[in-house]
Amino acid sequence: MKDERSLNQQMLIFLRDSNLDFPASVAQDGTMSPRQATTESLLLMRAIDEEYLQHPYYGRLRMAVAMKKQGFLIGQTAVKAAMRVMGLEAIYPKPNLSVAHKEHKKFPSAEESYS
Secondary structure: OOOOOOHHHHHHHHHHHOOOOOOEEEOOOOOEEEOOOOHHHHHHHHHHHHHHHHOOOOOHHHHHHHHHHOOOOOOHHHHHHHHHHHOOOOOOOOOOOOOOOOOOOOOOOHHHHHO
16 A cells, blocks of 8 residues: 655654664764754655665765765765765675685695696
8 A cells, every 4th residue: 555645744754753863963062962863864865775775886976976866965975974874885895805714725726737
């Protein structure tokens, strides 16, 4: 059954019903207070999440370009912060993938055995 509410209404209901932890901001007196999520930031995070499901290898740069194509006026740093809040990270080969484990047996290559 499809929800007939507008996206804005759905996000406001989501905001009201959820208790999200957002990065804290520092007040002038030095105390930390949690930031409140705005409707715009939640719409952006939803769009980032949908794009991430389609392209999990997009980093902050390509994600910012994709968000601009969708009509969001946003830069790389805001995309990076939103992805960090949501726990998203681009999928790419990490360093040292080809380092052999010490306990694994190493077989000679075919080229070495023929020469």
